[in-house]
Amino acid sequence: MRRLKECFKDKRGVAFPLVIAVTLSMLLILCGILELLRLNLIALGVKEALQDAIVVVVNDNYANVYHGVREGYSGGYTSDGSGFEEAVSDGDLYYELDKVLGTHKEGSSHVKYAEGVLEYRIADLEVHIRNAPLAPSNPRGVPRFEAEGMITLEVPVRFAGKVFPSMRMKLKVQAGYIEVF
Numbered sequence: 159m160r161r162l163k164e165c166f167k168d169k170r171g172v173a174f175p176l177v178i179a180v181t182l183s184m185l186l187i188l189c190g191i192l193e194l195l196r197l198n199l200i201a202l203g204v205k206e207a208l209q210d211a212i213v214v215v216v217n218d219n220y221a222n223v224y225h226g227v228r229e230g231y232s233g234g235y236t237s238d239g240s241g242f243e244e245a246v247s248d249g250d251l252y253y254e255l256d257k258v259l260g261t262h263k264e265g266s267s268h269v270k271y272a273e274g275v276l277e278y279r280i281a282d283l284e285v286h287i288r289n290a291p292l293a294p295s296n297p298r299g300v301p302r303f304e305a306e307g308m309i310t311l312e313v314p315v316r317f318a319g320k321v322f323p324s325m326r327m328k329l330k331v332q333a334g335y336i337e338v339f
Contacts, residue, residue, distance in 0.1 A: 186318070193317050197325055200278050204259065204311050209331040211254035212307045215285070216333045218249050251283055251307060267312075282310040304334035 252268060255261060259280075261268040267281035286306045308330045315322040 207258040211251045212333045215249040279312040284308045
């Protein structure tokens with residue numbers, strides 16, 4: 159430790175290689191932090207786009223759900239003459255995601271390229287719609303109309319000019335319809 163202090167105090171230029179080593183080390187650490195921020199930013203952007211797409215699904219089901227809630231605190235149902243059947247749609251989420259994210263279909267997944275290099279890949283979209291029950295006797299505490307979406311995001315990890323195994327994560331979002339009155 160004393161020798162290190164002496165190197166920093168030395169005025170003869172002996173510490174010059176040490177300064178270069180410290181600078182390069184700090185630069186590598188900064189590159190690692192920037193790559194981590196890039197991965198985090200992509201994941202947040204895709205999750206926000208998925209949330210927007212799920213909200214579109216909930217809004218597309220608004221007419222059926224609103225009518226049921228207004229008349230009997232229920233979800234999306236229509237009369238089929240002798241009873242009621244569910245009337246909900248999960249929409250086209252990949253279309254919404256492609257529109258927001260700028261992705262396009264490639265094989266079984268949707269991808270985005272930046273300057274000819276794969277930026278990320280999304281796949282395995284799952285949508286689950288939970289319809290509220292038809293005319294419950296007590297509307298308090300009854301499950302609401304909800305749409306839930308899950309998608310797999312894969313982002314290639316690059317560091318120091320090399321490509322490492324991709325970051326894979328499942329993103330899950332949820333949106334629901336809440337009656338006001």
